[in-house]
Amino acid sequence: xxxxxxxxxxxxxxxxxxxxxxxxxxxxxxxxxxxxMSATATGAAREERGRAAATPNLLWIWxxxxxxxxxxxxxxxxxxxxVIDGLAESGARFTQYYIAHTVCSxxxxxxxxxxxxxxxxxVDVLRPDSPTGIPSDEITLGDALRANGYATAxxxxxxxxxxxxxLPAQHGFDFYFGLPYSMDMLPTLxxxxxxxxEELPGDAVQNITERFVDxxxxxxxxxxxxxxxxxxxxxxxxxxxxxxxxRRSPGQTVYDDAIEHIDDQTGRLLAALDRMELAEETLVVxxxxxxxMGKYGDTxxxxxxxxxxxxGGIRVPLIARWPGKIPAGSVVDTPAISYDIxxxxxxxxxxxxxxxxxxxxxxxxxxxxxxxxxxRDKPFFWVYLDKVTAMRKGNWKLHVSHRDSxxxxxxxxxxxxxxxxARPLNERxxxxxxxxxxxxxxxxAGIPKVWSLQYPVRDPNKRNSGVRRE
Amino acid sequence: xxxxxxxxxxxxxxxxxxxxxxxxxxxxxxxxxxxxMSATATGAAREERGRAAATPNLLWIWxxxxxxxxxxxxxxxxxxxxVIDGLAESGARFTQYYIAHTVCSxxxxxxxxxxxxxxxxxVDVLRPDSPTGIPSDEITLGDALRANGYATAxxxxxxxxxxxxxLPAQHGFDFYFGLPYSMDMLPTLxxxxxxxxEELPGDAVQNITERFVDxxxxxxxxxxxxxxxxxxxxxxxxxxxxxxxxRRSPGQTVYDDAIEHIDDQTGRLLAALDRMELAEETLVVxxxxxxxMGKYGDTxxxxxxxxxxxxGGIRVPLIARWPGKIPAGSVVDTPAISYDIxxxxxxxxxxxxxxxxxxxxxxxxxxxxxxxxxxRDKPFFWVYLDKVTAMRKGNWKLHVSHRDSxxxxxxxxxxxxxxxxARPLNERxxxxxxxxxxxxxxxxAGIPKVWSLQYPVRDPNKRNSGVRRE
Numbered sequence: 001x002x003x004x005x006x007x008x009x010x011x012x013x014x015x016x017x018x019x020x021x022x023x024x025x026x027x028x029x030x031x032x033x034x035x036x037m038s039a040t041a042t043g044a045a046r047e048e049r050g051r052a053a054a055t056p057n058l059l060w061i062w063x064x065x066x067x068x069x070x071x072x073x074x075x076x077x078x079x080x081x082x083v084i085d086g087l088a089e090s091g092a093r094f095t096q097y098y099i100a101h102t103v104c105s106x107x108x109x110x111x112x113x114x115x116x117x118x119x120x121x122x123v124d125v126l127r128p129d130s131p132t133g134i135p136s137d138e139i140t141l142g143d144a145l146r147a148n149g150y151a152t153a154x155x156x157x158x159x160x161x162x163x164x165x166x167l168p169a170q171h172g173f174d175f176y177f178g179l180p181y182s183m184d185m186l187p188t189l190x191x192x193x194x195x196x197x198e199e200l201p202g203d204a205v206q207n208i209t210e211r212f213v214d215x216x217x218x219x220x221x222x223x224x225x226x227x228x229x230x231x232x233x234x235x236x237x238x239x240x241x242x243x244x245x246x247r248r249s250p251g252q253t254v255y256d257d258a259i260e261h262i263d264d265q266t267g268r269l270l271a272a273l274d275r276m277e278l279a280e281e282t283l284v285v286x287x288x289x290x291x292x293m294g295k296y297g298d299t300x301x302x303x304x305x306x307x308x309x310x311x312g313g314i315r316v317p318l319i320a321r322w323p324g325k326i327p328a329g330s331v332v333d334t335p336a337i338s339y340d341i342x343x344x345x346x347x348x349x350x351x352x353x354x355x356x357x358x359x360x361x362x363x364x365x366x367x368x369x370x371x372x373x374x375x376r377d378k379p380f381f382w383v384y385l386d387k388v389t390a391m392r393k394g395n396w397k398l399h400v401s402h403r404d405s406x407x408x409x410x411x412x413x414x415x416x417x418x419x420x421x422a423r424p425l426n427e428r429x430x431x432x433x434x435x436x437x438x439x440x441x442x443x444x445a446g447i448p449k450v451w452s453l454q455y456p457v458r459d460p461n462k463r464n465s466g467v468r469r470e
Numbered sequence: 471x472x473x474x475x476x477x478x479x480x481x482x483x484x485x486x487x488x489x490x491x492x493x494x495x496x497x498x499x500x501x502x503x504x505x506x507m508s509a510t511a512t513g514a515a516r517e518e519r520g521r522a523a524a525t526p527n528l529l530w531i532w533x534x535x536x537x538x539x540x541x542x543x544x545x546x547x548x549x550x551x552x553v554i555d556g557l558a559e560s561g562a563r564f565t566q567y568y569i570a571h572t573v574c575s576x577x578x579x580x581x582x583x584x585x586x587x588x589x590x591x592x593v594d595v596l597r598p599d600s601p602t603g604i605p606s607d608e609i610t611l612g613d614a615l616r617a618n619g620y621a622t623a624x625x626x627x628x629x630x631x632x633x634x635x636x637l638p639a640q641h642g643f644d645f646y647f648g649l650p651y652s653m654d655m656l657p658t659l660x661x662x663x664x665x666x667x668e669e670l671p672g673d674a675v676q677n678i679t680e681r682f683v684d685x686x687x688x689x690x691x692x693x694x695x696x697x698x699x700x701x702x703x704x705x706x707x708x709x710x711x712x713x714x715x716x717r718r719s720p721g722q723t724v725y726d727d728a729i730e731h732i733d734d735q736t737g738r739l740l741a742a743l744d745r746m747e748l749a750e751e752t753l754v755v756x757x758x759x760x761x762x763m764g765k766y767g768d769t770x771x772x773x774x775x776x777x778x779x780x781x782g783g784i785r786v787p788l789i790a791r792w793p794g795k796i797p798a799g800s801v802v803d804t805p806a807i808s809y810d811i812x813x814x815x816x817x818x819x820x821x822x823x824x825x826x827x828x829x830x831x832x833x834x835x836x837x838x839x840x841x842x843x844x845x846r847d848k849p850f851f852w853v854y855l856d857k858v859t860a861m862r863k864g865n866w867k868l869h870v871s872h873r874d875s876x877x878x879x880x881x882x883x884x885x886x887x888x889x890x891x892a893r894p895l896n897e898r899x900x901x902x903x904x905x906x907x908x909x910x911x912x913x914x915a916g917i918p919k920v921w922s923l924q925y926p927v928r929d930p931n932k933r934n935s936g937v938r939r940e
Binding site for chain 2: 118121123124126127130131132385386448449450451452453454455456457458
């Protein structure tokens with residue numbers, strides 16, 4: 001091989017696979033590593049398996065910026081969430097579940113790929129007309145579950161790129177109905193699969209949640225005879241919050257109303273599962289993508305909010321129900337993190353993650369099923385841009401950077417005994433600090449450097465995104 | 471047409487044309503608006519036209535960050551630039567030639583498209599692995615001149631995107647030999663057409679300028695029987711500066727040595743034209759892409775440097791020689807700007823700019839040929855990101871923003887009588903300030919909003935770019 005050819009190949013391998021190679025990778029992954037059954041055989045297979053199917057339907061319900069303390073079952077005394085509380089009563093509730101990144105796009109990339117956001121290149125929030133998105137050669141939960149015979153749908157907020165190549169239809173989802181961005185990022189374009197079907201008045205859409213739920217139920221109905229994966233993404237309670245007038249309660253904040261609306265609409269999803277007699281073969285997960293922004297979200301006293309690696313920014317509710325498989329009313333105190341979901345779901349679907357790339361998490365089934373604990377292979381690291389902000393190993397958590405400005409003195413906490421991160425223990429445990437600092441230094445060596453790019457957007461109203469309207 | 475379909479079409483038209491539409495646009499532009507002769511007929515046509523061909527070869531020699539006062543013919547007493555001074559003696563020298571943007575990538579985009587950088591989306595410096603570059607639906611000088619029968623080459627620094635779709639071969643250039651970035655942006659990959667042929671030690675390449683010149687001469691030889699356009703881009707005097715040892719002069723700065731090296735190598739290009747008897751049918755332009763960075767570049771007393779809209783950041787040398795067509799030793803005081811080059815070159819090649827898009831400049835031939843003056847249609851505006859920083863209309867120049875922080879009080883200068891921008895005239899001419907502020911407000915309404923994106927780069931050495939090494 002010539003030097004030039006070798007060089008080219010090197011950059012193709014490490015930098016940017018060609019389209020052909022990407023498709024090839026996906027095919028290989030689909031055909032060998034991921035798939036344990038063929039898609040065509042699945043409909044019949046389900047019948048044979050009957051109710052106690054080993055491969056459950058997967059309904060992932062993701063809220064946008066819901067805080068750790070926003071739900072009744074997580075201690076909230078003000079907001080009524082009977083449906084979600086009921087879900088927890090009939091399943092498992094995690095007390096130390098983390099999201100992999102403190103903001104939306106990277107958090108979603110980590111969930112869908114099972115990999116740290118810096119591995120996928122989604123290291124900060126995308127905005128309308130962003131020139132990037134989730135790369136074609138990443139394997140998403142949509143790809144992985146489809147390869148195992150699942151019908152797959154992405155509904156609601158996407159936030160992983162708006163160019164056609166980045167939309168859900170090109171990332172393993174048979175169906176997409178939703179928005180590429182948040183409601184406050186104009187223009188708010190509603191897509192069905194690859195097509196823009198409406199431009200919504202982004203900050204004044206009262207019934208979008210009901211429409212998302214309608215589409216999810218319709219997808220369940222169409223695919224009730226085969227396993228399905230619904231990746232359901234609320235736009236609530238992220239501002240702007242617009243609710244149907246009958247949803248507003250006199251004297252109650254619109255934020256609290258929004259959580260109760262989410263609860264109602266979750267009820268509609270669960271009722272549809274019941275009506276179709278699918279509840280017992282469906283694993284339902286209800287959770288959030290990161291800590292709260294704005295003044296309302298209630299972290300139950302945890303320090304920090306969105307963009308922080310303190311517990312209030314990264315610890316969120318996770319409730320999982322699968323009747324007969326997950327013990328009712330269980331509480332899981334084992335630490336877990338959102339990039340664990342990929343290996344967990346892929347294994348439940350009868351596959352296994354491909355061997356050609358780094359995965360950061362591990363299968364949570366032992367703790368979900370209540371049959372055991374997990375031995376954690378790697379510490380948790382939170383990374384903002386190209387710097388580690390915090391690390392958790394065992395009960396120790398070390399902070400080295402606050403957002404993108406390094407801390408002058410690292411902060412060590414025992415987050416089991418002190419989840420509020422109120423009592424730094426650096427001085428008492430210099431050995432732990434030293435060991436964790438070294439681990440952070442080693443980890444950072446593998447993180448690609450991040451630069452910023454200024455790019456123009458087509459936003460016709462020239463309105464900023466990310467602005468809170470309350 | 472359905473509402474959804476109309477919406478889709480609207481976004482396709484304003485946002486992102488599909489590949490099919492892009493190719494179609496280029497074909498239409500090439501076949502009708504741009505082209506006055508067919509490429510196949512050109513070789514023979516040149517023979518028939520003989521020496522006094524109406525369509526000259528075009529040799530554009532662009533320095534990287536050369537300052538207004540760095541050349542002998544612009545008043546420098548320290549640096550010896552006999553070749554370039556000779557070029558000025560046998561052609562025209564502009565005293566008020568501006569570049570369209572204060573930094574490299576946008577400046578280059580404006581030259582190649584004849585359009586303000588915000589129209590092409592290149593609004594700031596690109597860095598290795600940038601996810602964007604010059605859009606496929608832009609028509610570059612390469613496209614426009616090739617459509618008029620020119621052989622086209624881009625040599626040296628490109629800096630308009632490194633993904634294959636953004637490289638010169640996809641933008642009208644038959645041949646490319648060069649670097650996608652500056653020498654200080656690692657990895658420094660040398661391309662021939664679309665292929666990486668070498669990885670250079672970016673900050674220690676002594677003979678790259680000679681190699682660029684070799685390739686340019688070779689291209690001239692291959693294409694001596696048809697009109698050609700060589701877009702020649704020095705990487706000097708931008709740091710890091712590495713010169714062959716014999717080029718270093720004891721007691722002289724490496725910066726001054728670099729300018730003298732540029733002069734020598736320009737001599738090689740001109741000697742090749744002479745040897746091939748092409749000098750009289752070649753329009754040679756020698757100029758710079760923006761004001762100086764680092765401590766050495768000499769603005770001849772003009773205020774400001776790279777990134778500034780003060781004269782030192784945007785006024786650069788421009789020397790143009792076309793024996794018998796451009797009067798020898800002429801000095802052009804008429805203000806001109808780099809987006810004027812596109813209409814000037816396209817017209818000299820026998821075409822005209824397409825009518826389907828906004829062009830910002832106008833044909834400079836009346837002042838180049840010494841046969842007349844030009845009546846300027848529009849004021850000059852300099853834009854950083856999505857904000858106007860300065861405007862020039864007639865002899866008035868109004869500054870409203872310093873880089874990206876607005877000025878508290880706008881600054882008005884008469885840059886004909888006060889090119890040093892030392893004597894603000896706001897208080898004496900409130901009417902002019904008011905009128906120009908209103909024009910700026912109107913102009914800004916048409917500039918797309920700019921957002922920032924954080925993206926990871928593959929730079930294996932994790933070294934920063936844009937760092938000066940002197």
